[in-house]
Amino acid sequence: xxxxxxxxxxxxxxxxxxxxxxxxxxxxxxxxxxxxxxxxxxxxxxxxxxxxxxxxxxxxxxxxxxxxxxxxxxxxxxxxxxxxxxxxxxxxx
Numbered sequence: 059x060x061x062x063x064x065x066x067x068x069x070x071x072x073x074x075x076x077x078x079x080x081x082x083x084x085x086x087x088x089x090x091x092x093x094x095x096x097x098x099x100x101x102x103x104x105x106x107x108x109x110x111x112x113x114x115x116x117x118x119x120x121x122x123x124x125x126x127x128x129x130x131x132x133x134x135x136x137x138x139x140x141x142x143x144x145x146x147x148x149x150x151x
Contacts, residue, residue, distance in 0.1 A: 068126035088133040
């Protein structure tokens, strides 16, 4: 599906969506070309918890939690500087 269809169908609901096809523009804007609705949620907090669970279980998949009331998605890709704690090497002997 595309976002305009999701926006019309789900109105003001909180959703967990997965980007099946997406691309990033030169200004770091993430465009979701093909989206699957994974789950509807009763609140933003509920959506965030379910997102965290799915992201932890399937780290290679591209999930988002969004409110379908938004006419357009505004997703920015962030460049991380530094390392993640799990990727750090223990130098203590």
